[in-house]
Amino acid sequence: MSLLSVRNLSVAFPTQNGWFQAVEGINLTVNPNEILAIVGESGSGKSVAMLALMNLLPPQARITCDELVLDGKNLLQLTATERRRLNGGTVAMIFQEPMTSLNPCFTVGYQIDEAVKTHVGGGRKERKEQVLSLLESVGIPDPARRYDAYPHQMSGGMSQRAMIAMALAGQPKLLIADEPTTALDVTVQAQILELLLKLQQQFQMGLILITHDMGVVAETAQQVVVQYAGQQVEKNSAYELFNHPHHPYTAALLSALPERALPTGLLPTIPGLVPGQHNRPQGCLFAPRCAYQQARCQTEVPALAQQQQGWIRCFYPLETETML
Amino acid sequence: MLKFIFNKLLMLIPTLLGITLAAFLFVRLLPGDPVTVLTGERGVSVERKAELMAQLGLDQPLIVQYGYYLKNILSGDFGQSIATHKPVIDEFFSRLPATLELAFAAMLIAVLLGVPAGIIAAIKRGHWPDHVVMGVALTGYSMPIFWWGLLLIILFSTTLGWTPVSGRIDLIKYYFEAETNFMLIDAWRSGQAGAFGSVVHHLILPAVVLSTIPMAVIARQTRSAMLEVLGEDYIRTAYAKGLSPTRVIMVHALRNALITVVTVIGLQVGSLMAGAVLTETIFAWPGIGKWMIEAIARRDYPAVQGGLLFIAVAVMLVNLLVDVLYGWINPRVRDGK
Ligand SMILES: Nc1ncnc2c1ncn2[C@@H]1O[C@H](COP(=O)(O)OP(=O)(O)OP(=O)(O)O)[C@@H](O)[C@H]1O
Numbered sequence A: 001m002s003l004l005s006v007r008n009l010s011v012a013f014p015t016q017n018g019w020f021q022a023v024e025g026i027n028l029t030v031n032p033n034e035i036l037a038i039v040g041e042s043g044s045g046k047s048v049a050m051l052a053l054m055n056l057l058p059p060q061a062r063i064t065c066d067e068l069v070l071d072g073k074n075l076l077q078l079t080a081t082e083r084r085r086l087n088g089g090t091v092a093m094i095f096q097e098p099m100t101s102l103n104p105c106f107t108v109g110y111q112i113d114e115a116v117k118t119h120v121g122g123g124r125k126e127r128k129e130q131v132l133s134l135l136e137s138v139g140i141p142d143p144a145r146r147y148d149a150y151p152h153q154m155s156g157g158m159s160q161r162a163m164i165a166m167a168l169a170g171q172p173k174l175l176i177a178d179e180p181t182t183a184l185d186v187t188v189q190a191q192i193l194e195l196l197l198k199l200q201q202q203f204q205m206g207l208i209l210i211t212h213d214m215g216v217v218a219e220t221a222q223q224v225v226v227q228y229a230g231q232q233v234e235k236n237s238a239y240e241l242f243n244h245p246h247h248p249y250t251a252a253l254l255s256a257l258p259e260r261a262l263p264t265g266l267l268p269t270i271p272g273l274v275p276g277q278h279n280r281p282q283g284c285l286f287a288p289r290c291a292y293q294q295a296r297c298q299t300e301v302p303a304l305a306q307q308q309q310g311w312i313r314c315f316y317p318l319e320t321e322t323m324l
Numbered sequence B: 001m002l003k004f005i006f007n008k009l010l011m012l013i014p015t016l017l018g019i020t021l022a023a024f025l026f027v028r029l030l031p032g033d034p035v036t037v038l039t040g041e042r043g044v045s046v047e048r049k050a051e052l053m054a055q056l057g058l059d060q061p062l063i064v065q066y067g068y069y070l071k072n073i074l075s076g077d078f079g080q081s082i083a084t085h086k087p088v089i090d091e092f093f094s095r096l097p098a099t100l101e102l103a104f105a106a107m108l109i110a111v112l113l114g115v116p117a118g119i120i121a122a123i124k125r126g127h128w129p130d131h132v133v134m135g136v137a138l139t140g141y142s143m144p145i146f147w148w149g150l151l152l153i154i155l156f157s158t159t160l161g162w163t164p165v166s167g168r169i170d171l172i173k174y175y176f177e178a179e180t181n182f183m184l185i186d187a188w189r190s191g192q193a194g195a196f197g198s199v200v201h202h203l204i205l206p207a208v209v210l211s212t213i214p215m216a217v218i219a220r221q222t223r224s225a226m227l228e229v230l231g232e233d234y235i236r237t238a239y240a241k242g243l244s245p246t247r248v249i250m251v252h253a254l255r256n257a258l259i260t261v262v263t264v265i266g267l268q269v270g271s272l273m274a275g276a277v278l279t280e281t282i283f284a285w286p287g288i289g290k291w292m293i294e295a296i297a298r299r300d301y302p303a304v305q306g307g308l309l310f311i312a313v314a315v316m317l318v319n320l321l322v323d324v325l326y327g328w329i330n331p332r333v334r335d336g337k
């Protein structure tokens, strides 16, 4: 049985000009102990979709979903309080900006202890032991001293480690990491990623890893979802997706990888921007930027359809040879 | 921390010098002089007046008078009240407790009502509790204190008969020695049944009047600070941990919002003194404010000069205290970052 199963999740935000569809009908399945990567440019609704899972969106957001099952529990039937109790317990999340994600007024130890208190309990002393061992397991040197440190006394990498410790406190079965390394120094990025993968193995967690970085995906994920302007455009196993990308957007993302750079040494970038609320195309959302678009793409909306191994939202999926 | 306080104290010196000069000039710019006021409407002969002025040292050029004044301050002599011939410093400190008691009670009311009102307004933003709180705050803020005080006296004292019109205690029923001049403390220590209650009873209406403006300001500032903080990433983290909304708001959000609110409370202390002058006058409250008004009316130069100087020092000390408190609740400042 899958750990997480999401069917047809949509999120819209009210704006002055009506509803803005930030996430449109996404489906996800994460198996226990599996790493699923979600990739896509800024504004493609990756964070919003995850926050919707965690029920962390502001109340004005309109969330609709046909099925939302986490660890055997139908979340759609739970009250807000019951769902809240799962947060930090069954499912935990870490964010892009570790420095602003920790409360500046409380020590790191205190903030991790809150998670332990909420989900594990125990006396003061036991909990402190627990927090110290969490700090240790995320590779924070001198945990006893760091316990009393305030967030501003820590570097970005250390803060992200603390966030990871906090997320682990409730022994989650699913960890959502929303661009956990984007805000960090390049040298630290690899360390944090490595740590996440090690912990995922150690604690046998499902992991949803959101990233812009196809290179990271290639190294880590078993399953990949490519998201564009709130829609999923391609889903496949990492192996298939990297070897046989079918959607032109996926292909474009892949060709932006350094090791696939053009012989000139230049990284090809995808011209144009993700459509926002006001310039949503009528047909395929990617059509205006697509090198392979045809007349039909501009008027009709392609559906996410199962083709060969994976799922692709495209009328004219690429064959691998076309791309190379 | 001690160094921080010491530096702050050093920086107060030029400000205080400026205040002595301002106070010195202010009283002398008022029309009339102490002798004319003292001798009443019929006045005295020109020679007698000159003699009295000379006695008070007021015949000297301004610059010389100011020089003497400064010199005396430096030796700890703040002069004598022309009206009572008592040292200004004694006059001030015998009345200070009454004002402190009133101001403290007012601030307590302002904080205890203003902060929760601001929190409620923030979490119910755009809904009726928000509109009610903001409406009341705006009204309170624009209320002329004098008029507002009289209105409350008419309602609660005259019409309903719930509160006394003036004074600090029922003098007919209770008598005890003034030890600290804090009536609440003295009444408590006297052990007389009902004395403490009577003091509270007398204190409540003037304190409410004086609290009105700071309460409005605190409510508005708490609301906007909370709204800002509630949008922060760490609030999302707190929810993601599974904490209850109450805990997220009252611990994670409020603690950060208070950093701003404490500063605002500190800034209110200055205007609280201004409000105290009016409130004490309305309620015949024997504190600094009422004393200052009387001293000005009598052109009691030393009293006004000394009073203004002491008030300035008091306000500055409170602000220093707020700075220290600010450092205490804001870890980033504590580290000198
Ligand atoms: N609370 C909100 N109200 C209105 N619009 C929102 C809100 N939160 C997000 N959006 C919009 O939803 C869209 C998707 O945002 P989201 O943060 O999910 O993108 P993302 O894929 O995570 O991008 P990034 O890679 O930059 O993190 C964006 O256009 C954003 O402006």
Ligand SMILES: [Mg+2]
Pocket: A046, A047, A048, A178, A179
């Ligand atoms: Mg995001």
